[in-house]
Amino acid sequence: MDELLRFIALRIDGLCEKYNLNHTELSIALGFNENYINQIVGEKAYPSLRKLDQICKHFGITVRDFFDYPLPAKSPKAPIIAEIEKQLQKMSLEGLQGLLVFTTEANKPKETK
Numbered sequence: 175m176d177e178l179l180r181f182i183a184l185r186i187d188g189l190c191e192k193y194n195l196n197h198t199e200l201s202i203a204l205g206f207n208e209n210y211i212n213q214i215v216g217e218k219a220y221p222s223l224r225k226l227d228q229i230c231k232h233f234g235i236t237v238r239d240f241f242d243y244p245l246p247a248k249s250p251k252a253p254i255i256a257e258i259e260k261q262l263q264k265m266s267l268e269g270l271q272g273l274l275v276f277t278t279e280a281n282k283p284k285e286t287k
Contacts, residue, residue: 183215185240190215193233194263197211200229204225204229
């Protein structure tokens with residue numbers, strides 16, 4: 175397996191997920207062929223450096239930022255965390271503050287007697 179191609183695919187897919195874009199929407203937004211991002215994320219093609227730069231600019235990052243990013247290890251929690259992140263984006267500031275208090279308390283070590 176080509177590790178660089180896999181990294182690029184996962185990184186672009188993660189950015190799309192973070193910004194709630196599907197691959198076709200990103201392709202169209204950048205003026206690319208509709209299937210361009212699908213080809214990259216499907217690990218069938220590398221992006222050109224120019225197009226990678228366009229992708230990065232779309233997400234407000236540099237090419238250096240793109241590559242200077244540790245991909246999270248896959249864990250059984252990953253899909254649940256991704257869904258929680260989507261839901262958090264929809265919450266009010268007050269709701270987020272309440273959730274922070276709750277999670278902070280829930281993660282405190284339990285006292286033993």
